[in-house]
Amino acid sequence: MFDFSFQLTGEYVAFFILAVCIIAGAVLMISFNKVIHMVVSLAFAFIGLAGMYVLLNAEFLAFVQVLIYAGAISILMIFGIMMTKHDQVDEDVRRPWHEGIVAVGCLALFGILFYAIRSTTFPTANWTPPKDNTLEIGKLLYTEHVIPFELMSVLLTVAFIGAIVLAKREAD
Structure with a gap:
């Protein structure tokens, strides 16, 4: 049913490394408690996304991604954090079933997306960049x-x- 044959090239390796960077940056962004660490991990995800743009031969978008998002937006967020007051209110409400439901939801979403992508036939275009x-x-x-x-x-x-x-x- 599924054809998993592919040739391991540098493009595939770069894609998987950048995908891991993007996913790690996004997961760390929502996992950290300190806002500065969140901004740095979000910038890490933005830089990984710029690498994906380079793989797609969209160098201008990669440049803009690094310049605007990884640079300017991250600095703007850091300045916003520094200019506002933060009270240390520690609400540690634990729901033991919450993490399990989130894990099941993530796996279900991954399965649905995997099935949809693998079962879709994409048309080929005669477009030249x-x-x-x-x-x-x-x-x-x-x-x-x-x-x-x-x-x-x-x-x-x-x-x-x-x-x-x-x-x-x-x-x-």
Whole structure:
């Protein structure tokens, strides 16, 4: 039913190493108690995702992933943590059955996704990637998608101004 034959290449090895990095970063992010450790593990997952983009020949997206998410968003989260007050309220409510239900749910989700991916026949396309990904993304961004691009810049500017207003109000 399933054909598991494949040739072990460097691309497969890199894929599995990056997949382990992404999964480990995500699991550690939700497992840690200190927020700084959470941000570092999330940045680790972001860098693994950038490596996946490199494997998909999307170098521009990999660069943006490292620059924006692993760099700027992580630093922004660290500054947000440093500027806010954190009271050490330790709520240690243990539910012994909670972890078991989560494990069963994760295994069920993995099984469903594994079955769906293996039983789906993906169509083959006669598409050839462009020689310069960055040029094609720039053309699309400034022609077809210029309005959402500008709306996103306005939204980010409003969020930045709101963060400054909130920080200034706390200081007073």
